[in-house]
Amino acid sequence: MNTMRLSAVLASMLLVGGILAGCAKKQPPVTARKTAPNFTLKDAEGKEVHLADYRGKVVLLDFWATWCGPCRIEIPWFREMETQKKDKGFAVLGVSMDDDGWKVVKPFIAEMKMNYRVVLGNDQVAKDYGGLDALPTTFIIDREGKIAFVHVGLTSRKDIDEVVDESLRAPGGSGRISLPALLLPSR
Amino acid sequence: MPRKTVLGVFLGVTLLTAQGPDRLMVGQSDKLIGKRNANVQIKIPLTVQKGFHVNSNKPREEYLIPLKLTWTSTGALQAGQIDYPAPSIEKFEFAEMPLSIYSGSFDVVAHFKVASNASAGPGAVSGKLRYQACNDRACFAPKTIDVTLVYQVE
Numbered sequence: 554m555n556t557m558r559l560s561a562v563l564a565s566m567l568l569v570g571g572i573l574a575g576c577a578k579k580q581p582p583v584t585a586r587k588t589a590p591n592f593t594l595k596d597a598e599g600k601e602v603h604l605a606d607y608r609g610k611v612v613l614l615d616f617w618a619t620w621c622g623p624c625r626i627e628i629p630w631f632r633e634m635e636t637q638k639k640d641k642g643f644a645v646l647g648v649s650m651d652d653d654g655w656k657v658v659k660p661f662i663a664e665m666k667m668n669y670r671v672v673l674g675n676d677q678v679a680k681d682y683g684g685l686d687a688l689p690t691t692f693i694i695d696r697e698g699k700i701a702f703v704h705v706g707l708t709s710r711k712d713i714d715e716v717v718d719e720s721l722r723a724p725g726g727s728g729r730i731s732l733p734a735l736l737l738p739s740r
Numbered sequence: 741m742p743r744k745t746v747l748g749v750f751l752g753v754t755l756l757t758a759q760g761p762d763r764l765m766v767g768q769s770d771k772l773i774g775k776r777n778a779n780v781q782i783k784i785p786l787t788v789q790k791g792f793h794v795n796s797n798k799p800r801e802e803y804l805i806p807l808k809l810t811w812t813s814t815g816a817l818q819a820g821q822i823d824y825p826a827p828s829i830e831k832f833e834f835a836e837m838p839l840s841i842y843s844g845s846f847d848v849v850a851h852f853k854v855a856s857n858a859s860a861g862p863g864a865v866s867g868k869l870r871y872q873a874c875n876d877r878a879c880f881a882p883k884t885i886d887v888t889l890v891y892q893v894e
Binding site: 618620621626705 | 801803804805832833834835839872874875877878879880881882
């Protein structure tokens with residue numbers, strides 16, 4: 554449904570990111586934000602989770618996998634943020650992209666003491682969210698269900714906190730784009 | 741006394757890969773000649789795209805997916821051991837401990853024994869090479885690429 558829309562968003566972001574390669578962030582106008590594609594995925598208890606149900610909250614949507622080292626750095630940050638900000642209308646939603654499913658994800662959730670909701674992703678969600686070739690990929694979705702921030706690769710706790718706090722203060726949020734891992738594979 | 745025949749085995753090895761944008765590329769290996777019942781080995785040259793690395797065959801962290809070559813069909817050859825090179829040990833921001841990785845170009849060496857009843861003529865060995873690539877900020881979905889060795893028993 555929203556695939557084309559998101560593709561346009563990501564294409565715009567890549568274009569902007571390409572132009573800005575080297576100065577990783579940019580704040581496009583709030584009006585340029587696109588709606589995050591809705592999805593229905595199941596959590597560890599088998600309950601359906603609809604992204605649309607989070608409308609009215611600021612959502613940190615984290616695409617991750619058990620085999621992803623950088624994801625392991627971010628998860629404790631997101632755990633803390635869930636605890637610190639959930640009463641302000643904030644929620645973390647983790648989407649595991651593990652092909653092996655719950656048999657590997659459930660032990661990982663326990664190991665990492667993940668206190669936020671985790672669902673299993675699929676190919677359609679990956680496609681809707683731009684392919685998700687690289688993980689982690691983090692989206693921050695504002696209270697209106699629009700994409701306020703995208704970051705491919707390990708981000709910084711400071712940046713994420715800033716964007717979430719701005720988004721919590723104003724329905725519009727910051728509208729940042731940050732794609733350094735995609736644009737500037739280092740080492 | 742059995743007739744003495746030259747049972748040379750010519751292994752013209754071509755490596756083919758398939759699938760999307762790979763961050764690990766398989767090159768063309770050297771040709772080699774062996775004899776029936778002989779032990780032969782083939783170097784499989786691999787190159788990791790600049791700026792990336794793949795986990796070694798024995799990553800230090802349990803959660804990382806190792807580089808692994810497996811054969812699905814070996815024709816007139818019997819599969820032997822596979823030798824992976826010594827890895828680099830490098831520290832990345834996303835891991836507390838240094839990791840065991842490969843980057844740049846390196847060779848994996850596959851050992852075979854030519855079957856005692858190998859017929860003259862062409863044949864192929866097929867396999868799968870599984871790997872996981874990362875840079876220092878992100879990891880990419882594990883991939884499996886096809887590897888095919890074409891040999892000629894002469």
